[in-house]
Amino acid sequence: MCPSAPAALPRPPRILHILHIQARAPSKCQVPVMRGLYAIIDTDALARRGIDPILFADAVLLARPAAIQLRDKHGSARRMLDLLRALVPRAAAANVPLFANDRPDLALLAGCEGIHVGQDDLPVTAVRALAERAGARVRIGLSTHDLTQLDPALAEPIDYVAIGPIFPTVNKEQADPAIGLPALTDLVARVAAVRPGLPIVAIGGITLETAPHLGALGVCAAVIGALLPPEGASSSDPNGPDALAAVTARALALHTALLQAKAPG
Numbered sequence: 001m002c003p004s005a006p007a008a009l010p011r012p013p014r015i016l017h018i019l020h021i022q023a024r025a026p027s028k029c030q031v032p033v034m035r036g037l038y039a040i041i042d043t044d045a046l047a048r049r050g051i052d053p054i055l056f057a058d059a060v061l062l063a064r065p066a067a068i069q070l071r072d073k074h075g076s077a078r079r080m081l082d083l084l085r086a087l088v089p090r091a092a093a094a095n096v097p098l099f100a101n102d103r104p105d106l107a108l109l110a111g112c113e114g115i116h117v118g119q120d121d122l123p124v125t126a127v128r129a130l131a132e133r134a135g136a137r138v139r140i141g142l143s144t145h146d147l148t149q150l151d152p153a154l155a156e157p158i159d160y161v162a163i164g165p166i167f168p169t170v171n172k173e174q175a176d177p178a179i180g181l182p183a184l185t186d187l188v189a190r191v192a193a194v195r196p197g198l199p200i201v202a203i204g205g206i207t208l209e210t211a212p213h214l215g216a217l218g219v220c221a222a223v224i225g226a227l228l229p230p231e232g233a234s235s236s237d238p239n240g241p242d243a244l245a246a247v248t249a250r251a252l253a254l255h256t257a258l259l260q261a262k263a264p265g
């Protein structure tokens, strides 16, 4: 399905290197800072466009985002494990943390750096217990959709909290209602008051146009659709060099827009 050896990564431009260091530097309380783009490799959205997930990941990694995630909602466990095993060395070569969505078992088998779970997935404490049994140190992210979910989430042993959807999205079935930027601003203040320094990942309908607003709030932005060509767009080869260069350009533009917006503090 895909090449298994990671492609040699070209040296990023100097400005990106500086942004990357700023985005990953540990904060005073040693929580890794997450800023910029959190790119999601969504196998369904990619399949609808005929894009290979590994070639797509290689293209995204050239932009050195803050994190990547494999989200494979409808594949078999075996396929997701194969994909994660192909992604782990690529993400490591780019020094970008790879999160597996929903499946701590597969994440641990493949050696991922992190796991993302939502309100209906395994509880965070169970994921921690599983990781401990496997002797692995992992970062865990947890989804929330409103204040009633955010408050209990902040008491969990998590490494970041996700909040969404901020804007309407077509890439999540039965998504919660979009909360908008003013409500996000309130929730960001709540996190800062209760768990200062805990990284926040905003998600849902985020585009290059809205990215600066999120960067200005000091949050990371998780993105599926804005990394992709529109569905049905005519491209002679969605996995050809021009199409993949366009993916890198979108990732770079989003990451830069998020990092260059003036964050508080």
Ligand SMILES: Cc1ncc(COP(=O)(O)OP(=O)(O)O)c(N)n1
Residues within 6 Å of the ligand: 038, 069, 071, 073, 101, 102, 116, 117, 118, 119, 120, 121, 141, 143, 162, 163, 164, 172, 201, 203, 222
């Ligand atoms: C970074 C990030 N934030 C939120 C989600 C959504 O997780 P969840 O609510 O469990 O929904 P699914 O993605 O599993 O359908 C996410 N995956 N990543």
Ligand SMILES: Cc1nc(C(=O)O)sc1CCOP(=O)(O)O
Residues within 6 Å of the ligand: 143, 144, 145, 163, 164, 165, 166, 168, 169, 170, 171, 172, 175, 176, 203, 204, 205, 206, 222, 223, 224, 225, 226
């Ligand atoms: C996977 C996911 N989770 C969400 C949440 O609100 O928890 S919104 C979402 C879809 C994000 O895709 P896009 O960037 O194309 O809107």
Ligand SMILES: [Mg+2]
Residues within 6 Å of the ligand: 101, 102, 116, 117, 118, 119, 121
């Ligand atoms: Mg989930």
